[in-house]
Amino acid sequence: MNKYKRITLDGLIFQNPTFMLVLGTCPTLGLISSAFSAAGMGLTVVIILTLSNVIISALKNVIPNAVRIPCYIVIIATLVTFMRMLLEKFMPDLYDSLGGFLALIVVNCIILGRAEAFANKHTVVESAVDGLANGFGFTIALTLMGIVCELIGSGSLFGAHIMDFTIGIFATPAGSFLVYGISIALFVFVIDLFEKAKRVKINKLARENMLDKEVA
Amino acid sequence: MTVKEFFKSTSFKCICVLLTILLVCGIFLTVMYGLLEVTEGERLQRAVAKVYAGETVEIYGKGADGEQTLIGADEKAPQGLISESVVQSTSTVNQMYKITFPDSKRVDYLVQVTGTGGYSGGTVTCWVPVQMNEDGTAIAGIGKVSIASNVGQSFIGKIQDAMLESYGPAYEDGKLYTPADGFVSAGASLSSTAIDNAVNGAIIYVKSAILGIVPGGQFAGFDDPHGLINTDLSSFEAADGVVTYKIVTKGSADDRNMHPGQFTLTIIVDATKTVDDIIIDDNGSTGEYGKHMYGINNYIGKGLEYFEGLLGDGWAYPSDGEIITGATESNYNVVYACAYAVKNYQNCIDRAGGNN
Amino acid sequence: MATFIAIVLAAVLTNNFITVKTYGICPFLGVSKKTSSAVGMGIAVTIVMVIATLVTYPVYTYVMVPLHFEFLEIIFFIFIIASLVQMLEKVIQKLSPALYGAMGIYLPLITTNCAVLGVTELVIGDMSQFLAGATMNIGWAVLYALFAGLGFTLVMIIMSGMREKLNYYKTPKALSGFPTAMVTASFICMAFMVFTYIVI
Structure with a gap:
């Protein structure tokens, strides 16, 4: 049980893909000007990430090492295309608001990153938990920033008009960058404050490992 | 390497696995596409449901014989009343359907029209319901305009429902909607211009096509x-x-x-x-x-x-x-x-x- | 000529990939600490974007659309891009070891760069706002990809210049690294917003 708790906490907080590892930045910056799109993108990634983790983990003994990356990409691309069809059929509003970023989930580094760093070494159940935890870590981060950006930038929340005072820049990429940057700083600051001890060190190691792998 | 060795090698295994995964994924997607494809008819039904929320309506288009025919709810490729899109000065009329109401004599023409002049040279495509008066001799008003799609309008999210609903009550024959007259959403004035152009274009088109009033x-x-x-x-x-x-x-x-x-x-x-x-x-x-x-x-x-x-x-x-x-x-x-x-x-x- | 200018201005300034579309942010933040590496990455991305568009646009327009295989576009595009990157790496390694030394390390990263997939998806969509009335064809598509890549490189260079200077200042621990980079990026975006007033 402890193992799953650890995976969950890592995905949600200590290795939060958005704030700690700073992965999947393109959809984050592109969509947090609206809380609805941000939450929608987050939940879409949860589903795709969990499914891709499960499938890749189940196939880890079948896929030869040499062609693993192309295989992962094909599997992820299939899942993204499938999600795109589902959304277009059943949630056309969300489909419209996600726009081009829906197709770009394929190259979202979180998904390929988790496949490479976790799913191909762990069991199906662990990978599923990891997918859910990371996905929800991403979703929560996006939704929180989406709420901030939409409230200040458009004076509304999930599309409902709240106030007339707005600062237009927060509805643009400039505001998204600003909010994202400050959010990371706050997050790191709070984590540092409460968890000064070893957790952070482990985390830093993990982060360096991750970056090393990406470059390699 | 002999042929026999090749079939036992890792390379062969790699190719097999990759091709199998590609094939399985391709078949899966093709099947799913068959099940989940969003047809033109479905898009039309969605647009109509959005414009006439909660109302029962009948949609008429052009049948194979050129006569107006009722479009069924599960029709896959409905034909509208227009065979080719009509280019006007600040808009392009893509399609038009006749809408009738079972419980009243009212007739609407639902026009899909693309207005130009948006942000960064882009366009906004809208569904504009043009309501006719009782004897069908003049336009009585405009219903709630619904945005179908846009090209390059980054601030389309700022278009408020209040603006899309404001066209109807303000309708006057011969009057044009412009941002200067208040048909504008703050922060998206250029997208608003495109929507105004679309609505004006729909009115001009219905006037010429249905009422026979030649534009200009x-x-x-x-x-x-x-x-x-x-x-x-x-x-x-x-x-x-x-x-x-x-x-x-x-x-x-x-x-x-x-x-x-x-x-x-x-x-x-x-x-x-x-x-x-x-x-x-x-x-x-x-x-x-x-x-x-x-x-x-x-x-x-x-x-x-x-x-x-x-x-x-x-x-x-x-x-x-x-x-x-x-x-x-x-x-x-x-x-x-x-x-x-x-x-x-x-x-x-x-x-x-x-x-x- | 009008179309040419419209596409160039849109791709480089008014619809810049980084500052307006927020595509390709991972390399933008990851490889912008030094100007030399920023230039290398920018040029590598530009080359891959042009070649990828050159391949995917005709495949999509003349093969997938007539056969009604549009729904397989993501798989095809990402597969083409991944193979292209691999091939390009091998070709450069063979032809010019010097260039490979300068650019080789950036190439594998490009497969998961959404600017490349982004541009191939954009040019098959509705481009009418950039065309000033002309009809879309492969020439415009490649031109757009080329200048979108150059716009990406431009912002990469600006960003790396600012980050090199920022190294001289001490920042609070929580703000060092990504947060500072993002606030810097935010200011670049604000500066680029002025270009939205260009009416083509």
Whole structure:
């Protein structure tokens, strides 16, 4: 049980893909000007990430090492295309608001990153938990920033008009960058404050490992 | 490596696995596509449901025999009433359907129209429900406009429902919707312009296609040497020897390629064939150029000779003279409109007399 | 000519991939610490974007659309891009070891760069706002990809210049690294917003 708790906490907080590892930045910056799109993108990634983790983990003994990356990409691309069809059929509003970023989930580094760093070494159940935890870590981060950006930038929340005072820049990429940057700083600051001890060190190691792998 | 060795090697295994995964994924997606494909008919039903939320409606399109036929809820590829899209000055009409209501005699024409002039040269495509009066002889109003899609409108999210609902209550025959008249959402004025153009375009189209009122027919045969006047959107009224024009310019004449926006002007010409009053309802100047425009009060009381003096031979774009002020394109639009209004004064009086 | 200018301005300034579309942010933040590496990455991305568009646009327009295989576009595109990157790496390694030394390390990262997939998806969509009335064809598509790549490189260079200077200042621990980079990026975006007033 402890193992799953650890995976969950890592995905949600200590290795939060958005704030700690700073992965999947393109959809984050592109969509947090609206809380609805941000939450929608987050939940879409949860589903795709969990499914891709499960499938890749189940196939880890079948896929030869040499062609693993192309295989992962094909599997992820299939899942993204499938999600795109589902959304277009059943949630056309969300489909419209996600726009081009829906197709770009394929190259979202979180998904390929988790496949490479976790799913191909762990069991199906662990990978599923990891997918859910990371996905929800991403979703929560996006939704929180989406709420901030939409409230200040458009004076509304999930599309409902709240106030007339707005600062237009927060509805643009400039505001998204600003909010994202400050959010990371706050997050790191709070984590540092409460968890000064070893957790952070482990985390830093993990982060360096991750970056090393990406470059390699 | 012999053939036999190759079939046992890792390379072969790699190729097999990769191809198998590709094949399985391809088959899976093809099957899913068959199940989940969103057909044209479904898109139409969605659009109608969005425009007429909660109402029961019947949709009519064109059947194979060219007659109007009821479109069923599960029809895959419904045919609209228009076979080819119709390009108008500031909009393109893509499709039109007739909407009827089982419990009343009301008839609507639902027009899918793309308005130009949006942010960064983009467009907005809207569904515009044009409501007819009881005997179908005139347009009674506009229902709630619904946005279908857009090209490059980053701030489309700022378009408020209040604006999309405001067209109906404000409908007046012959009136144009412009951002200057309040049909605008704060922070997305250019996208609003495109939506206004779409709604105007839908009205103009329904008038010509259903009611037989030719767009710009009022102005047929008027002098307009450079085609700068947008006759689809302009109108005039003549009474007691005074002609009140509502002129919309195209911004750029057909033979030029400059881009100030379109100007909407109210110009009153009295019996002395001089400009009695001029008001700029919608200033099409881009950016700060409007500041440098020649004062419009100079035009009051002036006749054709004065305006032709400013414009030069054949109303061509002047290369020197008084109206070169740093906002020459904008001045050209306004002076040209004045010259047009004065020159065609007699045409207006004749035509108004004939109509009465 | 009008279309040419419209596409160039849109791709480089008014619709810049980084500052307006927020595509390709991972390399933008990851490889912008030094100007030399920023230039290398920018050029590598530009080359891959042009070649990828050159391949995917005709495949999509002349093969997938007539056969009604549009729904397989993501798989095809990402597969083409991944193979292209691999091939390009091998070709450069063979032809010019010097260039490979300068650019080789950036190439594998490009497969998961959304600017490349982004541009191939954009050019098959509705491009009418950039075309000034012309009809879309492969020439415009490649031109757009080329200048979108150059616009990306431009912002990369600006960003790396600022980050090199920022190294001289001490920042609070929580703000060092990504947060500072993002606030810097935010200011670049604000500066680029002025270009939205260009009316083509």
